[in-house]
Amino acid sequence: MESKHAVQKRSGDLFNQSAITDWEFARFRQLIFDLAGITLSEHKKNLVAVRLASRLRYYSLTSFADYYRMLINAPPEGELQTVVDHLTTNETHFFREPRHFGFIKRHILDNTSSQTPLRCWSAVCSTGEEPYSLAMLLAEHCGYTSDWRVLGSDINSNVLEQARNGLYLNSRQAEIPRRYLQKYCLKGVRSQQGTLLINNKVREHVRFKQINLNTSLPNVGFFDLILLRNVLIYFSAETKHEVVLRVVEKLKPGGHILVGHSETITGISDRLRLIKPSIYQKV
Template structure:
């Protein structure tokens, strides 16, 4: 650990474990102790606090700081075209079978900084162009959603995006923005974002044809997984596609779904 990061005690760590479990349904194992200390250290310095216990007490008096702490502790790695077989399935199996004349709605239900929904938008832009489709992205973190809405990313993070895709759907930065790329405004207007806590009753967002819930359930306990999946499936149309991460499973979590391919399910 960086020498500038003060030590978090076991008792202090347990408090933050309980906080993030209560607020977001995320279970942090003991191996995440250094991560918690590292991500919150700058907030302690910002407020001139000497212990993590002092910072925990501050959270009870500041809603804005509570949101900041949740943002810092729930942000996970993401990148464009992660687990590409899922996008192949969408292109090759879901799109050709979609009813003619009905708009396609896709939900990226833990979208982080936006790489997944914009990957979906690039694919749909290539395959369907001006046909009626929409991508919806949600996350518990307001901070990463601000980044997602901006649509601005470093070029070094564009792994998986082909040069043709970059030319068609992105604008290369110049001058002060050199080394960055911006998702084309025409594509961004098809992608909408909202702050949603999947661990709570979902807002009215309509029905979706495809829901992506990838690489987030690994942080949930079994009962939380069941509740989150149940809420999301209620928003999935009959015949719709539900996609989870390759390292995840719905065994014992959701009954009645039809397995179509590894980590790809159909709602009958």
């Protein structure tokens, strides 16, 4: 029988595997680039170690090199997807970058009949706050019975499960305009106290799908509005160029694509014209 001291030493050894060598970090940098197109800078070395340390403990491995060797023979839908889920960043808010939502209301919705079919895509939706924000805006303009739909997509399978639930902590309600909060959200009671739920009528207009923007896009239709915000900063120049061209193919002529306020896609496609910083229209 293994002694208590040996068990503690082995557990400590596994727990302390947060130290990652330069060789190991280089392998994981290349892996996440190949899988998701994400470029990790040198200062992300500790982040990779911390986020993947739990996988070493899960498999009782003693080094990141051992974990990497296991991964190179793993199917994409298995442990490789787990790596993607652990290494992708998922910061998001309801009505993030409010000027964008003001533009959508004033320059798109107010100039569109409430009976006109509308298709919108939140291309990197994380836990769903962005597509639900868009859906509330559309519900306010079009009502529930009009033909509008929002697609939310992400490469991270874990955040998509959260998004489908439409359930959030009450601390997020400060991000939602009071009128929308009262009209489109439900307050949790009893076992759900301290949460808010996006109501069913809004959620019926929103669907979620796992999509990797770094590969050929699936047949998801064509869109009047695409939000591709706060993700391009994680791509290399070449990957950014390829992703934008793929996404623009899904935009209808006359449709709009919005990127993060700190991002630009000027010069990538001659099919886009700049309306104002971070806002483009397909010609």
